[in-house]
Amino acid sequence: MPEQIEKEPTEPQETVQIDVISAARMEEMTSMEKIHFILDGVREGKVVILESGLSPEEESKLIEVTMTEISPDGFSGIDIETHPRPAAKPNFINKLFGEEEKKLTVIGPANQIQTLHKDSELISALVSTK
Amino acid sequence: MGIIGKAKTRISDSVNALIGDDGTARIGIYGPPNAGKTTLANRIARDWTGEAMGAESQIPHETRRAHRKEDITIERDGNSVTLDIVDTPGVTTKVDYDEFTEFGMDKDDAVERSREATEGVAEAMHWLKEDIDGVIYVLDSSLDPFTQVNTMLTGIIESRDLPILIIANKVDLDDANPGRIDQAFPQHETMPLSGLEGENMDEMYSRIAAKFG
Ligand SMILES: Nc1nc2c(ncn2[C@@H]2O[C@H](COP(=O)(O)OP(=O)(O)OP(=O)(O)O)[C@@H](O)[C@H]2O)c(=O)[nH]1
Numbered sequence: 001m002p003e004q005i006e007k008e009p010t011e012p013q014e015t016v017q018i019d020v021i022s023a024a025r026m027e028e029m030t031s032m033e034k035i036h037f038i039l040d041g042v043r044e045g046k047v048v049i050l051e052s053g054l055s056p057e058e059e060s061k062l063i064e065v066t067m068t069e070i071s072p073d074g075f076s077g078i079d080i081e082t083h084p085r086p087a088a089k090p091n092f093i094n095k096l097f098g099e100e101e102k103k104l105t106v107i108g109p110a111n112q113i114q115t116l117h118k119d120s121e122l123i124s125a126l127v128s129t130k
Numbered sequence: 131m132g133i134i135g136k137a138k139t140r141i142s143d144s145v146n147a148l149i150g151d152d153g154t155a156r157i158g159i160y161g162p163p164n165a166g167k168t169t170l171a172n173r174i175a176r177d178w179t180g181e182a183m184g185a186e187s188q189i190p191h192e193t194r195r196a197h198r199k200e201d202i203t204i205e206r207d208g209n210s211v212t213l214d215i216v217d218t219p220g221v222t223t224k225v226d227y228d229e230f231t232e233f234g235m236d237k238d239d240a241v242e243r244s245r246e247a248t249e250g251v252a253e254a255m256h257w258l259k260e261d262i263d264g265v266i267y268v269l270d271s272s273l274d275p276f277t278q279v280n281t282m283l284t285g286i287i288e289s290r291d292l293p294i295l296i297i298a299n300k301v302d303l304d305d306a307n308p309g310r311i312d313q314a315f316p317q318h319e320t321m322p323l324s325g326l327e328g329e330n331m332d333e334m335y336s337r338i339a340a341k342f343g
């Protein structure tokens with residue numbers, strides 16, 4: 001009879017929470033709600049993954065708001081990667097349908113993300129606990 | 131200004147006075163921290179007005195407010211183009227205090243520099259939204275251009291339909307790789323340059339005149 005696998009006791013500071021937000025959920029939110037949703041999560045030490053990313057307008061606002069929320073002993077900012085990399089050569093389909101391609105976006109706390117690496121097929125995050 | 135005074139000013143100045151501020155394209159110099167934006171802005175300002183714009187430093191986030199130099203008239207091939215040049219703080223999504231203390235800054239100064247830097251970035255994003263007519267995007271060509279900040283910022287600039295010239299800066303460095311920047315932004319005009327040594331500046335002025343004139 002197989003032994004029951006004991007889960008390692010987890011203390012809060014040893015865990016990293018990952019929230020994956022569906023495109024449908026994102027669509028219900030206004031731009032400012034999205035930005036605060038992301039930043040609230042990341043400030044708590046979560047890694048937030050968006051099934052559909054942000055518009056350029058929202059990214060611009062995200063940079064702005066992130067920078068105003070950084071503080072010396074608290075929040076040190078975000079690391080962010082988007083997948084896929086926006087088409088290097090805008091192709092016919094992109095042109096036809098505008099910029100509405102779905103892009104997966106990974107956002108995490110800068111002080112906990114040791115490396116956030118991306119190539120054309122993978123985003124790899126090395127996240128440390130606080 | 132009286133008629134006599136006006137006659138004494140250069141033609142481009144009086145044309146400018148007639149057109150007023152609205153007729154002068156406002157060109158923002160954007161890019162990540164430490165890319166050489168201020169060094170380049172100073173060289174442009176010195177070449178055409180004789181005065182520099184701001185302080186340059188090896189420590190990131192030297193520029194923490196947007197600085198504007200008005201009415202820089204660049205003369206190219208018999209034509210002249212008058213621009214306002216705005217040097218902006220390097221854009222990033224994070225601040226590393228330890229980096230400043232590693233440069234020998236004490237904690238208070240590091241905290242103060244960080245606070246100003248974060249406000250500066252927010253301000254630079256604001257300028258981009260409302261007050262900028264074209265962008266000179268500066269990158270250190272010895273570094274990987276595929277960063278999210280570069281992707282996001284160029285995406286934001288594209289979405290606002292602003293003309294953009296990408297500078298592969300610091301080509302004087304041994305490990306400079308301007309070709310990589312060209313590959314990273316195939317949809318944009320890129321060109322190699324050394325703002326520090328003044329390499330390829332004439333070519334840049336021609337491109338600025340063509341693109342923003
Ligand atoms: N080798 C080399 N160094 C350069 C060049 N341009 C600038 N630098 C150096 O890079 C460092 C940063 O230059 P700045 O002009 O202050 O950079 P910046 O982009 O304005 O930086 P922030 O204001 O912090 O965003 C300084 O030590 C400059 O001397 C260049 O063309 N070649």
Ligand SMILES: [Mg+2]
Nearest residue numbers: 167168192193
């Ligand atoms: Mg500067």
